[in-house]
Amino acid sequence: MCCFIGATPRTDWLDGVLALDDRGFVLAGPDLQDVCGWNRERPPHHLETSVPGVFVAGDVRADSAKRVAAAVGEGSMAVMLVLRYLAES
DSSP: OOOOTTSSOOOGGGBTTBOBOTTSOBOOGGGGTTTSOOOSSSOOOTTBOSSTTOBOOSTTBTTOOOOHHHHHHHHHHHHHHHHHHHHHO
C-alpha cells in the first residue's frame, strides 16, 4: 500500500477554527460560499480561509493539486493575496 504525503490532512487542531471539508482539508476562496457564513462585503480571496486574512496553500487546502510545484505556486500567490488584504484593511 502506498501513502502520499499530504493525502491525509493533519488539521484536527483547526477544527472549530477554520472551515474544513468532510475529510479535514481547509476550505478556501470560492469553496467557502454557503459554508461558513462569510460576512464581508467582498467575496473571499482565492486562498483565503473562513477567517478573513488567514490564507492557506498546498496540500492542506481542499481540492488542491497535491503536487509540490502547485504548492510552491500557491505559496507565492498567498503572499500576493496577503499584501492585497493588508492594503484593503
